[in-house]
Each structure stands twice: as structure tokens, then as C-alpha cells.
């Protein structure tokens with residue numbers, strides 16, 4: 295597969311065209327951002343760790359019947375994916391209260407959310423990814439009601455698979471964000487699943503083992519990602 299021009303450089307990944315018009319290369323960089331890019335740092339090994347982590351999770355989801363864009367690892371820091379028409383909507387499920395929910399509603403961090411909540415955010419850095427709802431998404435054409443229903447259903451199915459996978463590694467899947475796109479008209483899971491876009495706590499101590507270590511300046515960020523990966527069986531060699 296030939297790597298062609300860079301199409302887009304995001305905060306953590308770069309996207310390249312290939313000789314196949316339906317395939318892209320995602321390059322996972324070491325760059326780490328928080329607070330809408332206000333804080334940026336390069337963390338050694340992050341690109342490789344997230345590339346391998348994401349590949350492992352995407353394969354598990356694919357095996358569980360969830361359509362994903364992931365095709366194969368290309369190098370330590372690159373993966374080949376299907377080229378999607380991304381929908382500008384971020385889907386968030388929360389199993390336990392943390393982060394934005396705690397700030398917004400004043401609930402206690404760590405309280406169990408039963409049933410888990412589902413929220414939509416608009417992918418727009420300039421507006422700081424505001425929370426939206428189905429009505430706004432339909433009115434402004436960000437997604438159709440059918441697409442929203444499918445994304446919601448897939449996001450809950452991902453929860454069933456990943457809650458159990460992490461539980462087997464003595465980890466709590468607190469919350470996570472998914473992005474979807476269209477491939478030949480079908481809704482397909484895109485972007486990445488890594489500790490950058492979810493919260494994971496040790497089940498016994500509730501130690502944070504995700505990007506909150508970076509957001510909160512706790513240190514040991516990539517070591518925590520590697521610990522999580524090891525517990526669920528990701529190969530970082």
C-alpha cells in the first residue's frame with residue numbers, strides 16, 4: 295500500500311491518503327492534548343501504545359459484530375483504515391460519574407449510573423465540543439434520526455463488549471467517546487478507542503489509568519496506558 299499526501303493533521307493523529315481511494319493511513323503521533331489543545335505535550339511511546347491498543351480493541355469489536363473502519367497495522371505507529379465520511383457527532387456513554395458530568399450536574403464523582411447515560415457532543419474545537427441532542431443534530435443536518443439511532447445502538451453494544459473485557463482485567467470502564475462515519479452508506483465505527491478517549495479506573499483502588507493522568511498532571515501517563523493494555527492482553531512488543 296502506497297502512502298500518499300497528508301490530508302489532515304489533528305491534535306493526536308495525522309491522516310494520509312493511499313493509492314486506494316477507499317483506504318486511509320492513520321498515524322498515531324506522540325502528541326497529547328487536553329482542554330481543546332490548550333495544553334500540548336509529546337509523550338514518548340504514546341503513538342505506538344495507542345496504535346496497538348486501538349488495533350486490539352477494534353479487532354475485539356469487529357469480532358463481536360460491530361462494523362469498524364480498522365483493517366490492519368501498517369507499522370508501530372500506523373494503521374490502515376477504511377476511509378469514512380465522518381459524522382460531526384461524538385457519542386459518549388457513562389457507566390460511572392466523572393469529568394464533565396460531575397462539573398455540569400454536581401453529582402459525586404464515582405457514583406454508579408444505572409442505566410448508563412448516552413450523550414451527544416458536536417465535534418467542533420472552536421465551540422469546545424458543545425453538548426447537543428437528537429433534535430439539534432437533525433435540524434442542522436449533522437446526522438439523520440436513523441443514523442443517530444444506529445450510532446446509539448452501536449455505542450451501547452460497544453459498552454457491553456468493553457465493560458466485560460476491562461472487568462476481566464480488574465478495570466472499570468467509567469466513560470468513553472466514539473466517532474462514527476459512513477462507508478457505502480453504512481454507519482461504521484471510526485477514529486480510535488484508547489485511554490485518550492475514555493476513562494479507566496483500577497477496580498479495587500479506583501486509581502485513574504487514563505488521560506485524566508495527563509489532564510490532572512498526575513504523571514505516569516503512558517505507563518498507565520501500558521498497564522491497562524497488559525491487563526487486557528494487548529501486545530506492545
Ligand code: ATP
Nearest residue numbers: 304305306307309363375376377378380473484485
Ligand atoms: P479530537 O482530538 O477532538 O478528536 P482531532 O481532529 O484533533 O480532534 P485527531 O485524532 O488528532 O483528532 O485526528 C484524527 C481525525 O481523523 C479526526 O478528525 C477523525 O474524525 C478523523 N478520522 C478518524 N477515522 C477516520 C476515517 N476512518 N475516515 C476519515 N476520517 C477519520
Ligand code: TYD
Nearest residue numbers: 392393394395415423469470471491492493
Ligand atoms: P467528558 O467528561 O464529557 O469530558 P471531559 O473530557 O471534559 O471531562 O467526556 C466523557 C468521556 O468522553 C471522557 O472519557 C473523554 C471522552 N471525550 C473525548 O475524548 N473527546 C471529546 O470531545 C468528548 C466530548 C469526550
